[in-house]
Amino acid sequence: MLLLEYYASDHWLARIDARIKLLVTLIVLVMVLSYRGVGFQLLVAALSLTLIISMKIPWRLFLLRFSEPFLIVLVVFLLKVFFSGQEPLFSFGVLGFQLTGYREGLAEGIAIGSRIMAAISLMAVLVYATPFPELMAALSWLKVPRGFIEILLYAYRYIFVLFEEAMVIYQAQKNRLGYANFRNRLSSFGILTGSLILKAFEQSQTLSTAMVQRGYDGNMPLFQSRPFRSSEIFLSCLVVTVMGILWRI
Amino acid sequence: MKKVKCGFVIALISGVSLPQNAAAMHIAEGLLPFNWAAFWFAVALPFFAWGLYRLNKRSREDLSFKPLVGLMAAVVFIISCLPIPVPFAGTCSHPCGTGISGILIGPAISVVITAAALLIQALFMAHGGLSTLGADIVSMGVMGSFTGFLTFRALRSVKVNMAVAAFVSGLFADWATYFMTSVELAAGIRGEAAFLPLFWKVLIAFIPTQLPIGILEGAMTAGMVVLLYKKRPDLLIKMRVIKAREVAVIGAVLIALTIFFSGVAPAEASKWTGVDEAVIEKIAKEQGREPKEPLINIEQGDLPLFIFLIAGVVGGFAAGYYWRVLIAGKGLPICRGQDEPGPETSGKIRGS
Incomplete structure (x- = not known):
């Protein structure tokens, strides 16, 4: 078992309040899931991956985290390409069977794949920039x-x-x-x-x-959050607004 | 027809490749569109709320209950991460562990346990995700726990052996989880396509690994329950898995059997003679050689008691004389004072 825990404590994102990060992540996640297309999702995936790389995550950890979702994307993509749609795009034989790829399936496969990659990388940004107790306090x-x-x-x-x-x-x-x-x-x-x-x-x-x-009465004390900074609120509002505009386009 | 055959081939290939290193029962982050993700959250919510209500109620009665549930969540987390080689499929998969938590802690609280394990896996291992947490709770937590619990209770109510009941519940809990995962996946990714054909393809994809892993999960559940029953039946009573009456009846039967055999054995033993009397003495008598009286007959008077007393005195004297060697161990000097620290403790604060 590998618990892929990593905390980029030196990164500027790590200094932002966990509540703000969690809230922004959830809002952008909803946008990613509800977007009908590929462009916005690819943009979110690209931005998130850039942030992850800037956090200097070890490559091994990065590959381990993304290998499983990538495998799932591949399987779902294959299922969609070969079993969804009506309009044949290409065809070839394997082990005596004729496999036909469909245009609609290809489009759906790409859409699902990009959605998974966007959501996964978004979550990775949150987790790599927030220690577990702070995440619990934010929850x-x-x-x-x-x-x-x-x-x-x-x-x-x-x-x-x-x-x-x-x-x-x-x-x-x-x-x-x-x-x-x-x-x-x-x-x-x-x-x-x-x-x-x-x-x-x-x-x-x-x-x-x-x-x-030690005085336990059935309730555990949780991490106390500090007051919000105005710069954090401004930044989060800006990110959500920009993402909202891009989502609407 | 050809399309169906191809579907079978792809499904088999994907079934073998999908769980290679993966938590296959977890639906990956982003796989479900928003409406389906929200739907499964809505389905999971009442079960989760019921579980929390039960958890709070029981932890008010017993302060050790919350730590226990937390540790059970850790156990479920570990079990659902342990890669087990699957025979025939040439791959690895892992059990769910929710059947056993449903049996031990109850299905409602087991949903909370599953949700905790799934959330940690989603955050730190990219197994599952936040958006698919609802769907994963429904398949693993609700289906797994309730199937395991209900099967176990139903089989026990008709007096099925505990190990068999636990095996079947673990098996059904695992298969129910994958059945539900197939429903969720097919519903979530089908787009404009028909639901049923895709559902069968996904289900077939799970078969090469999940059929044997279900058996493994059944064996694991049976092993756990039997081990707990043998080692700590008090815990099973506390968890309301078995009734105190059951243990009392079995205990009474065991005590009765022990008393019966311990009472019967000496009486029976007196009828049986050893090989010395039955064979050697008999043949010696036949040859005209009667046994002679022993020089020291220990059956006369209190001679055995006297010998035992002498042995006790000698043994006690020897043990008393060498007690430091016995207590301190072989390699340490006998005459070290009690205040002197041993070599392994000096200069360190241990246990901090």
Whole structure:
């Protein structure tokens, strides 16, 4: 498992309030999803990718993040090109089957592909420019229920602990040929996940005891946000307005 | 007809290639148009709200409940990220883990758990996305959790074995998730095309990996439930998966069997003779060699007790004389004072 967490703390975007970034991202995301065409989406993708490159994201991380969406784009594109539409554009034979690409399918495939790339790169900008606790505080400001945010914080904290535990068990099982055949694999995987659940139960008991001793009353304190700066508000309004105009064109 | 055949080939190829390194049950960011994304959010919202209501209610009763749910979200996150080689398909995929959370925590709270795991995956792993979060919650959280929970409860109510019930629930939870994902994908990307043909193509695309991974998820769920039942039945009672009565009945049966066999065994044992008496002594008697009295007959008087006492005194003396070696370990000097720090602790603040 790779948690592709990276925070470009030196970038100018990282200094902008997380609430503003989240709000602008959501508005532009809605524009991307509701736009009927390709131009606006390609523009958003290009802008976002430029911002990501300016954040000096390691190339490996960049490729890992975008490889899966790219694969999905490819599959959806193929499905659309070969199975949607009426007007044949090209045709060729594979393994004795005749494959025909359709004009309408090609157009739809490009539209969906550009939409996915725009949305993915937009989200990447937000995540690379905002640390997780600030993102949670911004979600709280957007009135996302507090109970859910607390669950997110607990989960985020313990993913690393439990993952380390899972890897130790997995390696031990693998070294003892626990995944040598399908039957062993079933048994080993059941034990691995069962042990994880047991560990989670034990950790939660320890954690809650420790928290109660420190005055936990059922609600976790969240990151306190600072007041908005006028420059941030101006910049966000400008971005949303420009994007809105481009979306309408 | 030819088009259908080609569709099958492409669907199979894409089915094998799509989940190569991917969280295949997650619908990628931006894949669904706005109206479908909003629709699935609307479908997910009541289940999510119900889950939150249940979570808040139970965490008011038990302060350790929220940390537990958070940790379960971490477990679901990890399970749905573990790449497992899929036989026959030559690729990797991963289970969902929502069936087990539905069984253990309940389907409503399991929706919240799934939403948390999905949001973290969307943010940090580009598996799924913010815009498709609603659709992913419906397929994984709602379908997976409710199918797992309802199947388990239905099978247990007709007295099906716990491992079998857990296996079937895990299997159905996984397949239900992919069925729903296929519905969402086909509805979202079909454009002007008909829904059903595209739905079948997407479903076929999932089959090469999801058919065996469903079996794996079933085995995993069964393994988890059985492990918990053996190691920590108290947790299953706390989570209301089993009733205390069930454990009490099984415990009572085990105790009764133990008492029965421990009572019967000595009585039965007296009827049985060892090989010395049954074979060697018998043949010796037949040859006219009667057994002689032992020089020291330990069956007379309290001789065994006396020997045991002597052994206890000698053992106690030896242990007392060498207790520092026994307690401090082999490599350390015997005479180090208690206030002196050991070599591994000096100069460091440990556990901070």
